[in-house]
Amino acid sequence: MKVTIHDVAAKAGVSIKTVSRVMNNEPSVKPATVDKVNQAVQELNYQPNAAARNLASTKSYSIGYIYDNPNAYYVIDMQRGLLDACRKHGYELLIHPTNAKSPGIVQEVIDLVRHSRLAGLVLTPPFSEMPEIAEALSSINVDFVRIISGSTPSPKQTNCVLVDDFTAAFKITNHLLELGHSQIAFLCGDEEHSSSGERLAGFKAALTKRGIDANPKFIVPGSYSFESGVKGATQLLAQPNKPTAIFACNDEIAAGALFSARLQHIEIPQQLSIVGFENSPFSRQTWPPLTTAHQPNTTIAQSAAELLFKQTRPGSRSQTEDQPVFIPELLVRESTGVAQQK
Amino acid sequence: MKVTIHDVAAKAGVSIKTVSRVMNNEPSVKPATVDKVNQAVQELNYQPNAAARNLASTKSYSIGYIYDNPNAYYVIDMQRGLLDACRKHGYELLIHPTNAKSPGIVQEVIDLVRHSRLAGLVLTPPFSEMPEIAEALSSINVDFVRIISGSTPSPKQTNCVLVDDFTAAFKITNHLLELGHSQIAFLCGDEEHSSSGERLAGFKAALTKRGIDANPKFIVPGSYSFESGVKGATQLLAQPNKPTAIFACNDEIAAGALFSARLQHIEIPQQLSIVGFENSPFSRQTWPPLTTAHQPNTTIAQSAAELLFKQTRPGSRSQTEDQPVFIPELLVRESTGVAQQK
DNA sequence: TAACTTTATGACAGCGCTGGTCATTTTGTA
DNA sequence: TACAAAATGACCAGCGCTGTCATAAAGTTA
Numbered sequence: 013m014k015v016t017i018h019d020v021a022a023k024a025g026v027s028i029k030t031v032s033r034v035m036n037n038e039p040s041v042k043p044a045t046v047d048k049v050n051q052a053v054q055e056l057n058y059q060p061n062a063a064a065r066n067l068a069s070t071k072s073y074s075i076g077y078i079y080d081n082p083n084a085y086y087v088i089d090m091q092r093g094l095l096d097a098c099r100k101h102g103y104e105l106l107i108h109p110t111n112a113k114s115p116g117i118v119q120e121v122i123d124l125v126r127h128s129r130l131a132g133l134v135l136t137p138p139f140s141e142m143p144e145i146a147e148a149l150s151s152i153n154v155d156f157v158r159i160i161s162g163s164t165p166s167p168k169q170t171n172c173v174l175v176d177d178f179t180a181a182f183k184i185t186n187h188l189l190e191l192g193h194s195q196i197a198f199l200c201g202d203e204e205h206s207s208s209g210e211r212l213a214g215f216k217a218a219l220t221k222r223g224i225d226a227n228p229k230f231i232v233p234g235s236y237s238f239e240s241g242v243k244g245a246t247q248l249l250a251q252p253n254k255p256t257a258i259f260a261c262n263d264e265i266a267a268g269a270l271f272s273a274r275l276q277h278i279e280i281p282q283q284l285s286i287v288g289f290e291n292s293p294f295s296r297q298t299w300p301p302l303t304t305a306h307q308p309n310t311t312i313a314q315s316a317a318e319l320l321f322k323q324t325r326p327g328s329r330s331q332t333e334d335q336p337v338f339i340p341e342l343l344v345r346e347s348t349g350v351a352q353q354k
Numbered sequence: 355m356k357v358t359i360h361d362v363a364a365k366a367g368v369s370i371k372t373v374s375r376v377m378n379n380e381p382s383v384k385p386a387t388v389d390k391v392n393q394a395v396q397e398l399n400y401q402p403n404a405a406a407r408n409l410a411s412t413k414s415y416s417i418g419y420i421y422d423n424p425n426a427y428y429v430i431d432m433q434r435g436l437l438d439a440c441r442k443h444g445y446e447l448l449i450h451p452t453n454a455k456s457p458g459i460v461q462e463v464i465d466l467v468r469h470s471r472l473a474g475l476v477l478t479p480p481f482s483e484m485p486e487i488a489e490a491l492s493s494i495n496v497d498f499v500r501i502i503s504g505s506t507p508s509p510k511q512t513n514c515v516l517v518d519d520f521t522a523a524f525k526i527t528n529h530l531l532e533l534g535h536s537q538i539a540f541l542c543g544d545e546e547h548s549s550s551g552e553r554l555a556g557f558k559a560a561l562t563k564r565g566i567d568a569n570p571k572f573i574v575p576g577s578y579s580f581e582s583g584v585k586g587a588t589q590l591l592a593q594p595n596k597p598t599a600i601f602a603c604n605d606e607i608a609a610g611a612l613f614s615a616r617l618q619h620i621e622i623p624q625q626l627s628i629v630g631f632e633n634s635p636f637s638r639q640t641w642p643p644l645t646t647a648h649q650p651n652t653t654i655a656q657s658a659a660e661l662l663f664k665q666t667r668p669g670s671r672s673q674t675e676d677q678p679v680f681i682p683e684l685l686v687r688e689s690t691g692v693a694q695q696k
Numbered sequence: 697t698a699a700c701t702t703t704a705t706g707a708c709a710g711c712g713c714t715g716g717t718c719a720t721t722t723t724g725t726a
Numbered sequence: 727t728a729c730a731a732a733a734t735g736a737c738c739a740g741c742g743c744t745g746t747c748a749t750a751a752a753g754t755t756a
Contacts, residue, residue, distance in 0.1 A: 014468065016712060027735045032714065040733060042723090059469060064712035066405040067741045071714090082635070084426035092451050107449065109434050127401065238639040264639075271641065274616060293424070294636075297580040299613065358742060369706045374744060382703055406742035409711050413744090 015058045024052035035060055035102065060102040072129040074104035075320055078121060078139055080112040083236075085292050086136075086309060093313025094134060101321050106130065112138045118148045125154050132156055132320045134313070141206055155323040157316045161207040165335035171323060173316045173336050177207050177289075180305045180340035181214025184287050185259060187303070187342055189222055192351035193257040193285060197230035199244040199269060201261035205236070208261050211289060215259055230255055234265065241268020249276055249284075256284060256351045263288035263295040266302050270347065281349030291343055300346035307340045357400045366394035377402055377444075404446045414471040416446035417662055420463060420481055422454040425578075427634050428478075428651060435655025436476060443663050448472065454480045460490045467496050474498055474662045476655070483548055497665040499658045503549040507677040513665060515658045515678050519549050519631075522647045522682035523556025526629050527601060529645070529684055531564055534693035535599040535627060539572035541586040541611060543603035547578070550603050553631060557601055572597055576607065583610020591618055591626075598626060598693045605630035605637040608644050612689070623691030633685055642688035649682045 017035075021028040026049060033041050034049040052058070065073040077094055079087050091107065098105045106128055110120060125133065132155035139145055140158035149156050155171070162174040188196055198215050201208035216226050232247060234240035241260055245268065248255055260266035266288030270280060278284050280300055288295050291306035315336045359377075363370040368387060375383050376391040394400070407415040419436055421429050433449065440447045448470055452462060467475065474497035481487055482500035491498050498513060505518040530538055540557050543550035558568050574590060576582035583602055587610065590597055602608035608630030612622060620626050622642055630637050633648035657678045 018712090028713085029736080030734060033734090036714085042733060045733080061409070061712055063405040063408040064741090065714075067403075067409055067743085068712075068714040069741085084430040084635075087430055088426040088451075091449065095449070095451065105449075107433065107437070107447075109430075109437065238636070242641065293426075294580065297610075299584070360742085370743080371706060371745095372704085375705090378744085382705090384704065387704080403742050406711095407744075409713085409741090410743040410745080411711085 015056045017058075017060070019056055020049065020052045020058045023056060024048045059099070062102060062104045065102070066104075066129065071324070072131040073102065074106050074128065074130055075317065075324075076106045076108055076124060076128065076130045076133045077136075078108045078110060078124070078133065079136065080110055080138065081136065083292070086290075089309035090134075090136060090313040093310035093315075094317050096310070097314045097317030097321070101317075103131070103317075103321070112142070117142075118144050121145060122148055122152060125149070125152070130154065131324045134316050134320060135159065137161075137205055137207065141204075155320060157320045157323070159312060159316050161205075161210045163210070163337070165337060170335060171319065173312060173319060174338065175207075175307065175312065176337050176339040177210035178214040178217070180289070180342070181211040181259075182218045183214075183342050184289070184303075184305055185215045185218035187344065188257045188259065188285060188287065188348065189218065189224075191257075191285065191348060194222075194224055194351070195227070195230070195253075195255045196257045196259055197232065197248050197255035198226075199241060199248075199258060199260045199265045200231065200233045201236040201240075201265065203233065208236075211261055229253075234261075236262050236264060238264045238268040238271070241265035241270075242272045243268075245269035245272035246275075249273065249278065254284075257348070258284065258286045260286060260288050263290045263292045263302055263304055266304070266347070267294065267298050270298055270302070281347055283352055285348040285351070287348055289340070291340075296345075298347070303345045303348040304343050305340035306343045308338060312336075312338050357398045359400075359402070361398055362391065362394045362400050365398060366390045402444050404444065407444075408446075408471065413666065414473045415444065416448050416470065416472055417659065417666075418448045418450055418466060418470065418472045418475045419478075420450045420452060420466070420475065421478065422452055422480065423478065425634070428632075431651035432476075432478060432655040435652035435657075436659050438652070439656045439659030439663070445473070445659075445663070454484070459484075460486050463487060464490055464494060467491070467494070472496065473666045476658050476662060477501065479503075479547055479549065483546075497662060499662045499665070501654060501658055503547075503552045505552075505679070507679060512677060513661065515654060515661060516680065517549075517649065517654065518679055518681045519552035520556040520559070522631070522684070523553040523601070524560045525684050526631070526645075526647055527557045527560035529686065530599045530601065530627060530629065530690065531560065531566075533599075533627065533690060536564075536566055536693070537569070537572070537595075537597045538599045538601055539574065539590050539597035540568075541583060541590075541600060541602045541607045542573065542575045543578040543582075543607065545575065550578075553603055571595075576603075578604050578606060580606050580610040580613070583607035583612075584614045585610070587611035587614035588617075591615065591620065596626075599690070600626065600628045602628060602630050605632045605634045605644060605646055608646070608689075609636065609640050612640050612644070623689055625694055627690040627693070629690055631682070633682075638687075640689070645687045645690040646685050647682035648685045650680060654678075654680050 017028045017031050021031045031049055034046050062073050081087050094105050108124055135156055135158045140160045157171050159173045161177045163176040163178045219226050232244040234244050258269050260269050266286050269286050273284055288302040288304040291304045295302040295304045359370045359373050363373045373391050376388050404415050423429050436447050450466055477498055477500045482502050501515045503519045504516040505520045561568050574586040576586050600611050602611050608628050611628050615626055630644040630646040633646045637644040637646045
């Protein structure tokens with residue numbers, strides 16, 4: 013019922029020390045022994061007692077997830093992925109909701125790490141994009157992994173999981189181009205979020221490749237909100253020269269755009285195509301459902317946690333020094349259609 | 355920097371055991387000693403090490419929060435409240451996302467409690483409404499607190515935090531009645547959720563009090579989703595005898611109803627009033643913003659955690675034996691207006 | 697004031713694990 | 727076959743705290 017390291021040792025016919033070695037990926041254990049132990053672990057469903065490990069070890073066995081994201085769905089997904097990875101490795105996850113804009117945020121993070129003796133931290137936007145946090149953590153020698161928007165792994169930032177918004181946006185734009193659209197507008201998200209810039213860049217690149225110049229009037233600044241989508245789309249659709257498609261920087265903006273179009277009795281997708289980004293739950297609930305880009309947040313989170321564990325326990329085997337890149341995947345639904353003939 | 359119980363003991367001039375007693379509100383410590391220790395704790399900014407406590411104690415210093423709620427906003431709010439309470443009492447929070455409908459769910463919960471040695475559990479719907487879970491937890495002697503829909507504290511269930519959906523629904527309905535509406539329809543949520551039944555009951559009670567009979571055709575079964583709202587409202591508005599107001603069982607349904615009305619060029623609130631329930635973030639983002647009932651989820655969660663701590667540590671002083679009841683508060687926004695003259 | 701009960705406090709073991717040291721066994725290599 | 731190298735075990739201390747039980751201080755009674 014309560015499985016301890018002793019039970020595993022007995023079952024595998026080795027000493028507890030060896031079990032400990034296996035659990036911690038320490039070197040100089042024969043592969044055959046590793047297998048034996050792992051099998052016993054499996055059969056007994058052994059999970060190391062995190063409290064005991066934390067207490068005994070100078071290193072710690074818990075990682076932290078700091079969040080301040082109005083997007084609850086994103087947080088929940090991330091959490092789940094982190095939790096999965098933690099469970100697998102016998103780590104604990106400490107969640108810490110906070111306010112990214114609070115002036116004492118850096119100190120708060122440091123205190124958290126110190127007090128809870130965290131092995132490391134997973135940072136998502138906006139924290140992953142705050143250089144002062146990264147510097148502070150480095151200076152006190154705490155490992156962390158950042159989930160950021162980007163396409164090209166750089167040797168400098170080995171501790172990053174990249175979400176390739178650029179390529180995803182490129183693909184989405186291509187989808188619209190293939191449907192015959194050439195008058196495509198872009199509704200931006202918050203400027204501070206690099207994801208918005210990356211997506212815009214991917215959008216522009218796809219147009220350029222087709223020899224189309226992005227119409228500056230069709231690029232509307234805004235923020236990641238429904239209201240911003242309503243406002244942006246209303247503005248666009250009031251122009252004499254209307255776009256035939258709108259690329260919204262995320263699903264909320266797209267929902268706003270959808271709403272605005274509906275108000276003006278514009279048929280979707282017959283008269284206007286709209287795409288979103290993120291594949292949030294409500295992108296399926298709009299009418300028509302949104303074409304969007306799916307971000308596998310749970311998987312991304314898992315991968316971030318794995319990367320963190322590798323850093324934290326350099327002794328571990330399978331040292332594939334990789335920097336994961338995730339490309340959100342195009343998800344075609346009913347909000348996009350063939351471009352209207354002029 | 356790393357303050358332990360020994361430091362506090364030295365500073366206060368007592369043994370570590372006494373410090374431990376004070377930290378746990380154990381009886382039979384002289385008030386003067388308590389003060390001495392507390393002062394030392396304050397001066398050193400001592401916080402007990404949760405890992406060590408968990409390891410040493412048969413009881414544990416962490417509580418669990420099991421969730422399977424598609425409503426991410428709800429989960430995030432609950433989490434925050436639980437976290438606040440935990441921090442205050444030096445507890446840890448263990449979150450466990452799972453699938454409530456999985457056949458092995460009861461065993462899973464038991465395993466979780468056993469393995470992580472939880473002091474107790476906070477249950478929200480749907481878990482709080484599953485008798486088999488409550489029974490299983492009772493049988494293995496694990497404390498838990500349920501957050502459930504209800505209005506009258508009962509001596510039987512001392513371990514409940516009540517959310518008085520009945521009264522809140524009553525008030526919302528009154529709001530509509532006061533605006534002159536008499537033809538009010540009700541869009542139900544999932545039947546399994548008792549909240550839907552409670553809200554309906556409150557709705558009916560308010561009508562009855564005004565001498566109005568609820569029109570059975572105006573009570574539409576459904577589920578807590580946008581689609582359900584679209585469907586229900588479409589059905590209602592297709593009838594020759596249309597309601598002048600719709601009470602949606604939650605904001606998502608209300609958003610769906612709003613959407614349906616908009617499709618049919620029905621002006622809100624001039625031609626039709628719509629109310630939601632929950633005050634979820636997007637109830638502010640619809641157009642017009644929804645009149646709704648605000649549920650203080652974070653506060654509710656805090657109170658649930660406090661109640662749990664009291665159960666877990668019966669030794670503690672200030673034993674106010676209360677059963678908190680929260681009444682969601684009417685929040686009037688722009689989706690409701692004076693009833694149209696016929 | 698002695699004898700006894702109650703209350704307050706302390707000494708000590710041990711929770712489950714890791715880290716270190718050293719001895720012993722097994723394996724690989726010349 | 728001899729010897730070095732790798733793999734494993736035995737053992738101990740200790741992480742910071744609580745539980746148990748023994749002991750000291752205070753309060754009560756006759």
